[in-house]
Each structure stands twice: as C-alpha cells, then as structure tokens.
Amino acid sequence: MVVSPGIMANGDSNSLLSLVSFLLFILITATAVTGDSDREVLLSFKSYLQSWNPTERGKYNEWETTEKQGVCQWPGIICTPEGSRIIGINLRDSTISGPLFGNFSALTQLAFLDLSSNTIGGSIPDDLNRCHNLKHLNLSLNIIERELSFSGLSNLEVLDLSVNRIEGDVHSSFPLLCNSLIVANLSTNNFSGRIDDIFNECRYLKYVDLRYNGFSGEIWSDFRRLVKFSVSRNRLSGNISASMFRGNCTLQVLDLSGNGFAGEFPGQVSNCQNLNVLDLWGNNFTGNIPAEIGSISSLRGLYFGKNEFSRDIPETLLNLSNLVFLDLSRNNFGGELQEIFGRFTQVEYLVLYGNSYVGGLYSSNILTLPNLSRLDLSYNNFSGRLPSEISQNLTFLILAYNNFSGDIPREYGNMPRLQALDLSFNRLTGSIPSSFGKLTSLLWLMLANNSLSGEIPREIGNCTSLLWFNVANNQLSGGFHPELTKMGSNPLPTFEVNRRTMDNTISRSGECLVMRRWIPAEFPPFKFVCATFTNKSCRTLWNHVLKGKCIFPVCPAGSIVDPLDISGYLQLSGNKLSGEVPANISQMKKLSMLHLGFNEFEGKLPIEIGLLPLAFLNLTRNKFSGQIPQEIGNLSSLQNLDLSYNNFSGNFPTSLNELSEMSKFNISYNPFISGVIPSSGQLATFGKDSFLGNPLLQLPSFFIQSGNNNSSSGERDNGREEDDDGAAIDMLVFYWSTFSFYVVALMGILVLMYLDCPWCRAWLRLLDAFMASLKSMLS
Numbered sequence: 001m002v003v004s005p006g007i008m009a010n011g012d013s014n015s016l017l018s019l020v021s022f023l024l025f026i027l028i029t030a031t032a033v034t035g036d037s038d039r040e041v042l043l044s045f046k047s048y049l050q051s052w053n054p055t056e057r058g059k060y061n062e063w064e065t066t067e068k069q070g071v072c073q074w075p076g077i078i079c080t081p082e083g084s085r086i087i088g089i090n091l092r093d094s095t096i097s098g099p100l101f102g103n104f105s106a107l108t109q110l111a112f113l114d115l116s117s118n119t120i121g122g123s124i125p126d127d128l129n130r131c132h133n134l135k136h137l138n139l140s141l142n143i144i145e146r147e148l149s150f151s152g153l154s155n156l157e158v159l160d161l162s163v164n165r166i167e168g169d170v171h172s173s174f175p176l177l178c179n180s181l182i183v184a185n186l187s188t189n190n191f192s193g194r195i196d197d198i199f200n201e202c203r204y205l206k207y208v209d210l211r212y213n214g215f216s217g218e219i220w221s222d223f224r225r226l227v228k229f230s231v232s233r234n235r236l237s238g239n240i241s242a243s244m245f246r247g248n249c250t251l252q253v254l255d256l257s258g259n260g261f262a263g264e265f266p267g268q269v270s271n272c273q274n275l276n277v278l279d280l281w282g283n284n285f286t287g288n289i290p291a292e293i294g295s296i297s298s299l300r301g302l303y304f305g306k307n308e309f310s311r312d313i314p315e316t317l318l319n320l321s322n323l324v325f326l327d328l329s330r331n332n333f334g335g336e337l338q339e340i341f342g343r344f345t346q347v348e349y350l351v352l353y354g355n356s357y358v359g360g361l362y363s364s365n366i367l368t369l370p371n372l373s374r375l376d377l378s379y380n381n382f383s384g385r386l387p388s389e390i391s392q393n394l395t396f397l398i399l400a401y402n403n404f405s406g407d408i409p410r411e412y413g414n415m416p417r418l419q420a421l422d423l424s425f426n427r428l429t430g431s432i433p434s435s436f437g438k439l440t441s442l443l444w445l446m447l448a449n450n451s452l453s454g455e456i457p458r459e460i461g462n463c464t465s466l467l468w469f470n471v472a473n474n475q476l477s478g479g480f481h482p483e484l485t486k487m488g489s490n491p492l493p494t495f496e497v498n499r500r501t502m503d504n505t506i507s508r509s510g511e512c513l514v515m516r517r518w519i520p521a522e523f524p525p526f527k528f529v530c531a532t533f534t535n536k537s538c539r540t541l542w543n544h545v546l547k548g549k550c551i552f553p554v555c556p557a558g559s560i561v562d563p564l565d566i567s568g569y570l571q572l573s574g575n576k577l578s579g580e581v582p583a584n585i586s587q588m589k590k591l592s593m594l595h596l597g598f599n600e601f602e603g604k605l606p607i608e609i610g611l612l613p614l615a616f617l618n619l620t621r622n623k624f625s626g627q628i629p630q631e632i633g634n635l636s637s638l639q640n641l642d643l644s645y646n647n648f649s650g651n652f653p654t655s656l657n658e659l660s661e662m663s664k665f666n667i668s669y670n671p672f673i674s675g676v677i678p679s680s681g682q683l684a685t686f687g688k689d690s691f692l693g694n695p696l697l698q699l700p701s702f703f704i705q706s707g708n709n710n711s712s713s714g715e716r717d718n719g720r721e722e723d724d725d726g727a728a729i730d731m732l733v734f735y736w737s738t739f740s741f742y743v744v745a746l747m748g749i750l751v752l753m754y755l756d757c758p759w760c761r762a763w764l765r766l767l768d769a770f771m772a773s774l775k776s777m778l779s
C-alpha cells in the first residue's frame with residue numbers, strides 16, 4: 001500500500017490519530033471488488049482537472065502516463081492493502097483551480113480526501129455528501145464558497161475547511177456530522193449563526209477551531225471535554241458560567257479572544273489542570289482575575305488584555321512556574337504599576353501597554369526580572385527617569401509613548417541580547433550613550449520624538465545588526481560620521497538566533513501597535529506591507545521580520561526584484577545635523593529609506609547614493625548644494641524623491657525621467673537649478689507644484705498654459721487633461737442644457753399623465769425610452 005507523504009509529514013498527534021484509525025478502517029473494510037471502475041473515475045477526474053487547468057498542472061498529470069503502472073502507483077493515490085480499491089486521494093498543493101470534481105461518490109471506498117492548498121472554488125457539490133465512507137476531508141486553503149451541507153458524512157473523523165469563503169449557518173450539517181468527528185476546523189470562513197448546540201452530540205470531538213468567522217449568540221457550553229477549543233474573532237456574547245467547567249476538563253487550549261463575552265470569568269476554570277493557554281483577550285470581562293487560576297501549573301500563556309479586569313492581580317499567579325507569556329494590556333488599570341509585577345521572576349513576555357499607569361518605575365523591579373525577554377509598557381503615562389538597573393537578558397524593551405524624562409542610562413548598552421529598544425515619544429534629554437555601540441544584536445533603535453541632543457555617537461556604527469534606526473524629531477547636532485555607515489552591515493547572526501529560538505506559538509499579543517511604529521507604514525517600501533494590517537498579519541509579519549525574511553519587493557539599484565533582500569531605514573529628520581553626507585554611505589547595502597529632511601546638511605550629495613537600493617529619499621529643507629547627482633536616475637526602485645528647499649544648482653539631470661516607479665517627487669525651491677524638464681516620461685506626470693520656485697528651470701509648455709495645479713505634495717496627477725479651463729466651461733454648458741431638458745421633459749410627463757388619453761400614453765412610452773437612453777449616455 002502506498003501512503004502519501006502528505007499524511008506522514010504532519011507529525012502532530014491528531015494526524016497520527018487519524019492515520020491509525022484510518023489504517024484500522026482499511027483492515028476492516030478491505031473487500032476485493034473490481035478496481036476497474038475506480039480507475040475509470042480517476043481518469044475522468046484527471047481529464048476534468050486538465051480541462052480546468054490548461055497550463056499549470058499538479059502530480060495528477062502523471063496518472064497513467066505509462067501503460068503498465070497500476071492505479072495504486074499513481075502519485076497521490078492510496079489503495080487498500082491488496083490493491084483492489086482506491087481509498088485515498090491526496091492532491092494537496094497541486095495547483096488545482098476550478099470547481100470541485102462532482103463524482104467522488106463513484107469511488108465507493110473513498111475514506112481520505114485531501115485537496116488542501118489549491119484554488120478550488122465554487123460551492124461543494126452534493127455528490128461529496130454521498131461519500132459515506134469518508135473519514136478524513138481536508139479542503140482547507142481554497143476559495144470554496146456558499147453554504148455547507150454535509151448531512152451524509154456520518155463517518156467523518158477529520159474535517160478541515162479552514163481558510164475558505166464558506167458562509168451561512170452550519171445547522172444543516174451538525175449534529176448529523178457528529179457520529180465520529182474528532183477534528184473540526186472551520187476557521188477563517190464566513191460562517192454565521194448560533195453555535196450553542198451544534199456539538200452536543202459529537203461524543204469524540206477533541207479539536208474545534210472556529211476562529212475568524214461571524215458566529216454569534218452564546219457559546220457552546222460543553223467545551224471542557226475537548227483538548228482545544230478556539231472561537232477567537234467571532235461575535236459571540238453572553239457569560240462564561242462556572243458550570244461550563246464542572247466535571248472532568250481535558251482542555252489544553254481555550255481561546256475566547258475577540259468576542260463580546262461579559263461578566264466575571266469563573267474560577268472553576270481551575271478544573272482544567274492541563275490548560276496551557278487561556279486566551280481571554282479582547283472581551284468585556286470584569287471583576288477580579290480568579291485566584292484559582294494560580295493552581296493550573298501547566299499554564300504557559302495568559303492573555304487577558306483589552307478587558308475590564310480589576311487591578312488586583314492575585315498572588316497565586318506567582319506560583320505558575322511555567323508561565324511564559326502574561327498579557328494584561330489595555331485593562332485601564334491606572335495608578336502606579338502594581339508591585340506584584342516585580343515578582344514574576346518566571347515570566348519571559350510581559351505586556352502591559354495601554355493601561356494609563358502613572359508614576360515612575362524606580363520601585364517596581366520590573367526591569368530586573370531575571371527571565372524577562374520582552375517588556376512592553378508603551379502607551380501609559382509613566383514619568384520620571386529611567387532606572388539604570390536593568391536585566392541583561394532583555395531582547396525587546398518597549399517604553400514608547402510615556403512621559404519619561406532625563407538621560408538614557410548608559411547601562412542600557414549592557415544588554416547583549418537586546419534586539420529592539422523603543423523609547424520614542426517620551427521627553428528624554430541628554431545625548432545618546434556611546435555604550436549603545438555594544439548592542440550588537442540590536443535590530444531597532446527607536447528614539448524619535450524626544451529632546452535628545454549632542455552627536456549621534458560614532459560607536460553606533462558598531463551595531464552590526466542595526467537595520468532600523470529612527471532618531472527623528474530631536475535636537476541632535478554634529479555630523480554624519482563615516483563610521484555610522486557600518487551599522488546594520490551584518491544582521492544575519494541575530495536573525496539566525498531568532499530562527500533557532502523563536503517560538504511562533506507563544507510570542508503573540510501587542511505586535512500590531514509595535515509593528516506600525518517599527519515598520520513605517522506611511523512610507524515606501526513599507527507601505528505595501530502595511531496596507532493590510534490585521535492582528536493575524538502583524539503576527540506573521542513579526543515572525544517574518546525577526547527571522548530576516550523579507551516581505552518587501554525592493555530591488556538593489558539596476559537589478560530586478562529580489563524579495564529576499566531585507567529593507568532597512570535611517571530616519572534622521574527634524575534635527576540639527578550638519579556637515580556632509582559621507583561617500584561611504586554606499587556601504588549601507590540594505591538601506592531602502594533615507595530621511596534626512598529638516599536638518600542642516602550641506603555640501604554635495606555624494607554620487608555614491610546611486611548605489612543604494614532606495615525606495616525613499618527625502619532631503620527636504622537642508623543646505624545641500626552642487627549638482628543633483630545624475631546617479632539618482634539609477635535608483636530603479638525609487639518611489640518618493642524629495643529634494644525641495646535646498647541649494648542644488650547646475651543642470652537638472654534628465655536621468656530622473658527613467659524612474660518609472662516614482663509616485664512622489666519634489667525639487668521645488670532650489671533656485672539655481674537650470675535645464676529642461678522633458679515633456680514626456682515620468683517627470684511629466686507630476687504637477688507644477690513639484691517644480692515651484694525654480695526660475696531657471698524650463699518646464700513643459702502644458703504645465704504653464706493649463707496651470708497644471710496639483711496637490712501640494714507633488715503627487716502624480718492622473719487627471720491632467722480634464723483640468724483644462726475651456727473643457728470645463730463646455731462641460732458646464734452641457735450639464736445646464738441637459739438639466740433644462742430634464743425639467744421640460746418632466747413637466748411634459750406631468751401634463752400627459754394628467755390628460756390620460758391613449759395617444760398620450762404612447763407618447764409617454766416614447767419619452768420614457770428616450771430618457772432612459774439619455775441617462776445611460778450620461779452615466
């Protein structure tokens with residue numbers, strides 16, 4: 001017998017379970033019936049697939065390529081042990097599109113069907129419902145739509161329909177589907193309706209995933225006998241009552257996040273002594289966090305963020321020796337940080353952002369928790385100085401959006417594992433400690449919007465992982481040291497540590513707010529990624545970025561898109577930095593965004609800038625002079641270019657006309673630039689606001705005649721032709737004449753209706769038809 005690799009590869013317990021029961025099933029039901037009709041069905045399935053997939057084809061294309069090969073040797077086909085009947089089809093990830101095949105029921109022994117990770121669309125045909133022997137059905141990751149009706153699949157053990165577009169109520173399938181069901185994954189569809197009774201008769205059910213749907217009403221109350229139950233991101237409401245936990249509880253994962261549950265959460269949850277993850281994030285729970293939770297020693301993750309729990313944290317939680325992740329963000333705690341947080345010595349991730357805390361951190365010990373890896377205290381009102389005692393084991397320290405003041409302690413340079421330090425949007429003063437040069441794991445240094453002064457220490461160049469550097473809007477002065485260009489030269493060791501050690505399942509919550517700051521969504525190339533920020537996508541993004549997998553389509557100068565290249569940035573805007581930009585900036589091979597605007601940089605812009613993979617270059621409001629390097633024309637990924645308010649002079653480099661990706665462009669107020677802007681090509685797509693205050697620059701004639709006015713940001717102007725004055729007047733006349741026609745016609749209709757005579761009605765119909773055609777002409 002041939003077992004397809006797809007079943008074996010998935011090593012988790014439930015696929016093992018299904019495999020075992022599946023093999024049992026084979027032994028019991030293997031009866032020798034002629035296999036010829038099975039072969040016929042497969043061949044008709046093959047030609048069906050071929051007709052829907054004329055170009056790219058999966059492994060089914062190899063079926064019956066050699067005469068001798070038996071059906072059981074065909075890739076993706078599973079037979080009974082003696083090879084007489086087909087009992088399984090695995091065409092996972094086989095580039096199949098089109099609707100689902102409508103004759104699977106002719107394979108009367110079919111028990112296993114995996115068509116996941118394809119592009120199968122349409123509705124599920126009735127035929128599938130007649131595959132009465134089906135035990136394992138995986139249609140996940142397709143684009144199947146419309147409603148579900150699986151009343152006939154009473155032997156099904158594993159059902160995975162996740163990530164499709166199926167909608168409507170599931171009551172026509174449940175409880176009929178329940179007899180043998182162990183796994184039900186309906187997540188990420190558009191299901192709706194109630195779930196309070198659907199699984200009542202599913203005696204063997206263990207894994208239920210209903211995440212990301214539109215289910216509403218109350219929760220199904222018997223979930224404690226499952227192993228995993230997730231209803232995250234639905235519209236469920238009501239209370240979670242104590243009785244739901246009465247009796248034996250086998251739960252390991254309970255995820256109720258992102259619903260509208262209210263009231264107190266019952267302490268009886270402590271009946272679930274195997275619980276690993278309790279996720280209550282994003283509900284309306286009130287009252288105390290139950291002290292009984294402290295007795296569930298297996299707990300690894302507690303997610304209580306975005307609720308209205310009271311601020312007394314029970315001491316018993318300190319007993320949870322396996323607790324890794326504690327999220328109590330956005331509970332409106334207020335007041336000073338609870339003293340107890342300084343005693344969670346076991347916790348690695350502590351997420352307390354958005355709680356309106358006040359006061360300082362001095363007495364809390366929170367920064368010295370020995371096992372602490374990620375601490376997020378952003379979006380509170382903490383004030384005072386930053387304590388200098390700090391755990392050397394921190395990897396993420398996020399204190400942004402508070403009122404911290406005073407100097408940044410130089411001890412913060414003693415965190416060899418630190419990957420992100422975010423102190424932005426505070427009131428910090430003094431200079432950036434040169435000890436930061438020791439932070440060789442640092443990927444992000446976020447100090448924007450403080451009142452830091454002094455030079456950017458050249459030691460920062462020793463931060464070899466530092467790809468993302470943002471010190472915008474401070475009072476920094478001094479020059480751009482050539483040593484600084486070494487920063488971020490080799491982030492790979494840090495990414496490799498993350499690839500080895502980062503646990504995807506546990507490091508979640510709070511990523512979105514952080515990612516929005518760290519990946520500046522308003523700028524290219526990051527704009528592309530961030531257009532679709534959801535909690536789910538932030539988590540994926542977080543995992544990708546921290547492992548150095550690139551998600552940005554940015555190409556190095558002159559080459560084609562290389563999606564594996566990571567994009568870095570340097571944001572120095574809004575300071576008092578001066579001097580020249582060093583020529584060795586060309587070393588910064590991953591720099592996609594360079595913002596030097598609103599500073600006092602001067603001298604020539606080095607031609608080496610043309611060697612960077614820039615998507616964004618903003619030099620506005622500086623004192624740059626000399627020629628604009630024509631090498632900027634080599635920056636084939638460039639989308640935003642702002643050279644406005646400088647002292648550039650000489651001939652305008654027409655090489656800029658080659659920048660076909662450019663969507664924002666501004667060279668206004670460089671009064672000594674001369675030359676000619678070509679009247680066709682990329683530059684001609686911008687309005688005259690991109691070229692203001694350049695008296696020596698010759699613009700295309702249509703700019704001047706038509707008053708090619710544009711949005712002040714100099715964005716691409718697509719509707720130029722329509723802006724012509726003469727045309728506008730013509731339009732006005734046209735509108736007025738149609739309007740008066742309508743008025744006259746309407747009056748005519750009223751008169752005719754009033755008269756109500758046979759010939760009048762004929763007229764009316766004629767007029768009606770005329771009006772309709774006029775309307776369609778206008779729209």
Ligand SMILES: *[C@@H]1O[C@H](CO)[C@@H](O)[C@H](O)[C@H]1NC(C)=O
Nearest residue numbers: 037038040041044102103106
């Ligand atoms: C299904 O397959 C069987 C066996 O090949 C065939 O006899 C029957 O006509 C098919 N039915 C449909 C609806 O194609």
Ligand SMILES: *[C@@H]1O[C@H](CO)[C@@H](O)[C@H](O)[C@H]1NC(C)=O
Nearest residue numbers: 015092116117138140158160
């Ligand atoms: C279904 O297929 C998907 C993708 O191929 C896989 O990730 C998932 O584990 C499968 N489901 C089950 C229950 O085996």
Ligand SMILES: *[C@@H]1O[C@H](CO)[C@@H](O)[C@H](O)[C@H]1NC(C)=O
Nearest residue numbers: 014140160162183185207209
């Ligand atoms: C659906 O849930 C089941 C059970 O938890 C799991 O085995 C399977 O991998 C999930 N499917 C996908 C596509 O993640």
Ligand SMILES: *[C@@H]1O[C@H](CO)[C@@H](O)[C@H](O)[C@H]1NC(C)=O
Nearest residue numbers: 165167168189190191192214
């Ligand atoms: C989901 O279903 C609702 C109606 O129940 C519909 O309004 C909505 O557009 C659907 N969403 C998607 C993504 O199909």
Ligand SMILES: *[C@@H]1O[C@H](CO)[C@@H](O)[C@H](O)[C@H]1NC(C)=O
Nearest residue numbers: 224225245246247248249250
């Ligand atoms: C609870 O579990 C115990 C031991 O596993 C078992 O003896 C008992 O019958 C179970 N109780 C219920 C109500 O299932």
Ligand SMILES: *[C@@H]1O[C@H](CO)[C@@H](O)[C@H](O)[C@H]1NC(C)=O
Nearest residue numbers: 237259260261262282283284
């Ligand atoms: C929580 O309750 C408040 C009123 O107490 C209500 O305004 C809010 O919409 C509720 N939130 C959710 C997610 O149900």
Ligand SMILES: *[C@@H]1O[C@H](CO)[C@@H](O)[C@H](O)[C@H]1NC(C)=O
Nearest residue numbers: 238239240261262263264265
């Ligand atoms: C149930 O929820 C409501 C809010 O919907 C709340 O007022 C009530 O106190 C809750 N009852 C219990 C027992 O928690």
Ligand SMILES: *[C@@H]1O[C@H](CO)[C@@H](O)[C@H](O)[C@H]1NC(C)=O
Nearest residue numbers: 294295314315316317318319
């Ligand atoms: C912690 O657990 C120990 C025994 O495991 C128990 O004696 C102690 O009372 C518990 N502490 C709290 C605060 O629950």
Ligand SMILES: *[C@@H]1O[C@H](CO)[C@@H](O)[C@H](O)[C@H]1NC(C)=O
Nearest residue numbers: 321322344345346347370371
């Ligand atoms: C800190 O973590 C390590 C390993 O992750 C663990 O062995 C140790 O017990 C933890 N420390 C405390 C105080 O819980």
Ligand SMILES: *[C@@H]1O[C@H](CO)[C@@H](O)[C@H](O)[C@H]1NC(C)=O
Nearest residue numbers: 368369370371390391392393
């Ligand atoms: C860092 O963690 C290790 C164990 O992982 C621990 O032994 C050490 O005390 C911690 N260091 C600090 C400064 O907390």
Ligand SMILES: *[C@@H]1O[C@H](CO)[C@@H](O)[C@H](O)[C@H]1NC(C)=O
Nearest residue numbers: 437458459460461462483484
């Ligand atoms: C760090 O940078 C400074 C100045 O750029 C340099 O003198 C020093 O040798 C560097 N230290 C290390 C360890 O590379």
Ligand SMILES: *[C@@H]1O[C@H](CO)[C@@H](O)[C@H](O)[C@H]1NC(C)=O
Nearest residue numbers: 597618620640641642664665
């Ligand atoms: C350049 O930066 C300034 C200040 O941040 C901003 O106002 C301007 O829009 C930027 N220019 C472009 C083309 O993005």
